[in-house]
Amino acid sequence: MAGRIPQSFIDEVLHRTDIVDLIGAHVRLKKSGKNYAACCPFHNEKTPSFSVNREKQFYHCFGCGVSGNALSFLMQYERREFMDSLEYLAQKAGMTLPETSQGHGEERASRQPLYDILDAAARFYEEQLRQHPQRERATQYLRQRGLTGQVAKEWRLGYAPAGWDNLLRALGDSPEQVALLKQAGLVIFNEQRNSHYDAMRERVMFPIRDFRGRIMAFGGRVLDDSKPKYLNSPETPVFHKGEELYGLYETRQARQDLKWVVVVEGYMDVIAMHQAGLPFAVATLGTATSTVHVERLFRSVPDVIFCFDGDEAGRRAAWKALESALPALKDGVSAAFLFLPDGHDPDSLVREEGLDAFRRRLDNAEPLADFLFRHLSEGLRLESLEGRSRLANLATPLLEKVPAGLFRQLLWQRLSTLTGIHNPDSGKVPPAAAPSPVFRPPTPEDGDDDDDGYRPPMTTQPVRAVYQSRPQLVPRGRNSLSLGDRAIQLLLQKPEAALPINADRLEQQLPLEGALLLSVVRFLQQSPGSTSMTLLGAWQGSEEGERLRRIAEDTNFIPSLDVDGELASIITQLGIHTLREKLADTHGLAAILSLKAQLKELEEEMRELDNKRTD
Secondary structure, three states, rough: OOOOOHHHHHHHHHHHHHHHHHOOOOOOOOOOEEEEOOOOOOOOOOOEEEEOOOOEEEEEEEEEEEEHHHHHHHHHHHHHOHHHHHHHHHHOOOOOOOOOHHHHHHHHHHHHHHHHHHHHOOOOOOHHHHHHOOHHHHHHHHHHOOOOHHHHHHHHOEOOOOOOOHHHHOOOOOHHHHHHHOOOEEEEEEEOEEEEEEEEOEEEEEEEEOOOEEEEEEEEOOOOOOOOOOOOOOOOOOOOOOOOOOHHHHHHHHHHOOEEEEOOOOHHHHHHHHHHHOOOOOOOOOOOOOHHHHHHHHHHHHHHEEEEEOHHHHHHHHHHHHHHEEEEEOOEEEEEEEEEOOOOOOOHHHHHHHHHHHHHHHHHHHEEHHHHHHHHHHOOOOOOOHHHHHHHHHHHHOOOOOOOOHHHHHHHHHHHHHHOOOOOOOOOOOOOOOOOOOOOOOOOOHHHOOOOOOOOOOOOOOOOOOOOOOOOOOOOOOOOOOOOHHHHHHHOHHHHHOOOOHHHHHHOOOOHHHHHHHHHHHHHHOOOOOHHHHHHHOOOOOHHHHHHHHHHHOOOOOOOOOOHHHHHHHHHHHHHHHHHHHHOOOHHHHHHHHHHHHHHHHHHHHHHHHHHHOO
């Protein structure tokens, strides 16, 4: 279950949350019957197949299969943990998380004071930028970079004055406050002197915000020739430098309909591009671009442009970004690379060339595939067998990082064209379809209306599940649902179908891997009236919850028009399979006869069910 947070509390949070308002803040929803439709935020599409149902507080995409409730949307869209998402929704609903979970309660209790002290530090730095007698160097630097006072205010820029204890004296008025400052990375302890001192001194300060706009860290830029030029807060309980992106919160606030994001190298580049009218720039925090960074960006936009200096260091950084992007390049997303002229950064180039010229540069950015093969081919003589062999050896491990799909196939085709080497993906058999039962599209006379509010868009005909033969158990390791998971899928579609199931008999008949199905059945029987939203929320934040989410999002999911009948068939077939396995391992005559009698009974039930479903 969901940690130690009471399920009743989670249910109440979801009850008070309007999923249409929540998703509508991120996705442009349009009323469509009693539902709301949009292009799916989780995959690239032109025809809306993403449906949000206010009555059921549930969303589902008929294109990629993603589905869930308000909690799962925040977790998937923002890539945040369960507790963060629940706390956010609870606060919006005017509720406070219960302290029944010692671990989570202590974690929240320790985090909130950190956010408070970080915000207090931001206010202190802002005040110093406005009032400190030595602020001139900081304000002059910002003016030289072309920033207006309004932009500095919007981004909460500040100034850390010279001196060892300005912030410490302002905020560290008790041992508890000093301990918080240290935990937040704002002061450092000197063991030799047995005293603390400010971590940031004589620097322009850039607050770094999390996905909710809370300040979680700072970046500081020196005002002289000291090193390092930029200094970031250390790792803290609320800040993980290798996962965060500067400007992502501001970018989302500026544009709800983001289509692409530009990754630049510095804070000033991000702010300058926003000020110039390009409010879709972000930057890593002094670290190389990671796969985590790229995955977070592709959750927000389908297209990412990496913008680097054109020198050797910039090209090395670009290559690292390319390697990090490869595992995230599922179909429907794309990456490109823009290399800047020598001596320029995005800030200076926008000011020198103008906005339109810089947009043209972005439009002409080099696609990832072109950069990949151009870089690997440098110095190779592709007219020779040795050169082509070398290219294939260099490219193969990189292409294998790309998820299976059309883009990966096209990359192999490009390599095959360049080298003449066989494309290893071309002969692969497509993944197996969903486990039997076998589904086929309906004929026109099949078209029953499904009035539960979860219809595909008008461009897709209603779908009827047609059993061509008895469901077959799917061997483990296949890329398709097992019968047990299909049963769970049906219970997500119609939770009340669990009520007539004999749970005790089911427990005896299920294989070991059927524990989750049994738990779902017992939960639904103990909580009559539960919805699919309640069911997904009950296990949210656990391994079982992740499995439930994957089952709900399976791209082969087709709603059944006979949930009860299909469910009964699956459960009976699972029982038959379990009994046959027991028979193979049983040696006593009496036990064998007993199992055979049970097996005969179930096989007769199966025949009756088959006859009913084919009538």
